[in-house]
Amino acid sequence: MYDSYRPPTYHGVPNPERKTVTMLKNDILKTEYDKDIDYKRQNLVIQSYFKYGPAKHNFGEHLVNALDTMSQCVCKYDQTHNKEYLLDAMNYLMFEYMYPSYKDAYFKHTDSDGSAGIVGMSYNEIKEASK
Secondary structure, three states: OOOOOOOOEEOOEEOHHHHHHHHHHHHHHHHHOOHHHHHHHHHHHHHHHHHHOOHHHHOOOOOOOHHHHHHHHHHHHHHHOOOHHHHHHHHHHHHHHHOOOOOOOOOOOOOHHHOOOOOOOOHHHHHHHOO
16 A cells, blocks of 8 residues: 555656555545544553553563453443443454464465455445346
8 A cells, every 4th residue: 555645756756646546545544444443542552551551561471361351342342332342452452463472473464365254245245246
């Protein structure tokens, strides 16, 4: 993806395609991403820092199990419908990413063949099936 902070150039030469891709990215993100969630998650991380201590100790030293705690948050959301638990769950997933509990954890971008899949049928799958 192109960074919207960079001017639309390619090696210093104006590149109108880059501007088009950036505009498309911004249009997509208007409905597919919520920046407010990031702001709320950051505030919860700051609050947790004072309540529980530094994440680098809690998760880096594996004092707290991020994945199990994330699961508890999702269960609590299922019970209460309080979306704050979803933000907490996202933060625990972030901590697992930052301080993985598996020594062999890695990041590798996958295509559809390597996807974990979805539960349900996507909009595009329904659209394709109705043809």
